[in-house]
Amino acid sequence: MRIVEIREQTLPISSSIRNAYIDFSKMTLSLVAVITDVIRDGKPVVGYGFNSNGRYGQGTLMRERFIPRVLEADPGSLVDDSGSNLDPHKIWAAMMTNEKPGGHGERSVAVGTIDMAVWDAVAKIAGLPLFQLLADRYGNGRPERKVFVYAAGGYYYPGQDYTKLKDEMRSYIDRGYTVVKKKIGGASLDEDLRRIDAILSVLGDGQKLAVDANGRFDLDTAIRYAKALSQYDLFWYEEAGDPLDFELQALLRNYYDKPMATGENLFSMQDARNLIRYGGMRPDRDWLQFDCALSYGLVEYLRTLDMLHQHGWSRTRCIPHGGHQMSLNIAAGLGLGGNESYPDLFQPFGGFPDGVKVENGFVTMPDLPGIGFEGKSDLYREMQKLSA
Numbered sequence: 001m002r003i004v005e006i007r008e009q010t011l012p013i014s015s016s017i018r019n020a021y022i023d024f025s026k027m028t029l030s031l032v033a034v035i036t037d038v039i040r041d042g043k044p045v046v047g048y049g050f051n052s053n054g055r056y057g058q059g060t061l062m063r064e065r066f067i068p069r070v071l072e073a074d075p076g077s078l079v080d081d082s083g084s085n086l087d088p089h090k091i092w093a094a095m096m097t098n099e100k101p102g103g104h105g106e107r108s109v110a111v112g113t114i115d116m117a118v119w120d121a122v123a124k125i126a127g128l129p130l131f132q133l134l135a136d137r138y139g140n141g142r143p144e145r146k147v148f149v150y151a152a153g154g155y156y157y158p159g160q161d162y163t164k165l166k167d168e169m170r171s172y173i174d175r176g177y178t179v180v181k182k183k184i185g186g187a188s189l190d191e192d193l194r195r196i197d198a199i200l201s202v203l204g205d206g207q208k209l210a211v212d213a214n215g216r217f218d219l220d221t222a223i224r225y226a227k228a229l230s231q232y233d234l235f236w237y238e239e240a241g242d243p244l245d246f247e248l249q250a251l252l253r254n255y256y257d258k259p260m261a262t263g264e265n266l267f268s269m270q271d272a273r274n275l276i277r278y279g280g281m282r283p284d285r286d287w288l289q290f291d292c293a294l295s296y297g298l299v300e301y302l303r304t305l306d307m308l309h310q311h312g313w314s315r316t317r318c319i320p321h322g323g324h325q326m327s328l329n330i331a332a333g334l335g336l337g338g339n340e341s342y343p344d345l346f347q348p349f350g351g352f353p354d355g356v357k358v359e360n361g362f363v364t365m366p367d368l369p370g371i372g373f374e375g376k377s378d379l380y381r382e383m384q385k386l387s388a
């Protein structure tokens with residue numbers, strides 16, 4: 001058995017939205033197909049992957065380094081000991097041949113995207129949903145089919161007013177979400193507080209708002225926001241300062257004793273470990289948002305979960321960034337605290353298989369082979385174009 005080809009296509013996911021740091025007018029992502037010579041139902045098994053929003057497509061890095069390393073490796077060196085499936089760990093090691101540690105740049109996105117497609121193929125070859133395969137291999141064998149999801153939105157965009165913001169949030173609540181997220185730091189503190197008040201006016205009992213500064217604030221600004229946000233009962237205060245400024249994060253807890261979240265821009269186990277070692281994050285209330293699709297994939301994320309365990313953190317404190325079905329499977333298979341979701345953004349890549357509804361803040365994983373992309377018709381159409 002072997003991988004016969006890996007294809008990449010860079011696709012636009014552009015829109016007029018902006019957060020406190022970037023606009024998405026030129027945002028792209030890489031869609032990847034890993035084509036194998038394994039036949040199921042009369043057709044070759046193809047695994048698919050794509051990177052999360054927020055980092056651009058990585059086709060150049062893939063074509064120059066990571067795809068050739070996989071295709072040039074002895075196929076026998078990429079299969080598991082039973083010989084009946086590909087081994088994602090061995091494929092990962094092949095991709096990372098002759099790559100020095102540290103300075104992860106965006107190669108972690110390139111590797112993470114291919115890794116997603118490899119896991120999709122591996123679960124399809126095994127004839128299992130990925131969440132079941134993960135629970136069998138790395139968990140207790142019993143996936144948690146119900147996964148908490150929250151609705152990320154509340155971006156700044158031209159022509160937005162309080163009515164539109166409230167309508168947006170109400171539409172998430174109407175679709176079954178109990179937690180919604182908005183951006184902060186793209187307007188003045190006063191303006192952001194007025195926007196928060198507007199959203200809170202449409203939330204009911206048991207419904208909460210999270211806010212996300214996208215790493216925009218220096219320490220003084222982060223503290224000013226912390227003090228002002230303390231008047232609310234927010235789900236979390238996310239990525240206040242630069243993702244690598246662990247001291248800022250650690251100091252902030254002196255000014256904000258409610259939940260904080262960060263980690264979506266930490267792209268390796270080692271960076272995640274530095275956050276845990278030096279960032280002052282509190283295992284009893286804070287949230288970790290490492291996103292495997294941006295950070296060397298699930299092979300690396302398994303290392304991150306081990307690291308968290310060694311540091312006394314429960315994996316239920318992880319709610320990954322990105323809103324993709326890969327992290328949804330990891331959440332269900334390995335017992336994370338939930339997953340992000342973008343109900344209206346970054347389509348057709350985000351979201352759930354057709355027919356999956358959010359109920360009281362949770363989705364229930366359907367029985368689909370692999371990651372489950374085949375169950376989302378608009379997404380699968382794009383994928384089939386790539387592998388045709």
Ligand SMILES: O=C([O-])CC(=O)C(=O)O
Nearest residue numbers: 019054152212214321322
């Ligand atoms: O706006 C973005 O780049 C996405 C983001 O931070 C999030 O989903 O938390």
Ligand SMILES: [Mg+2]
Nearest residue numbers: 212238239264
């Ligand atoms: Mg964020």
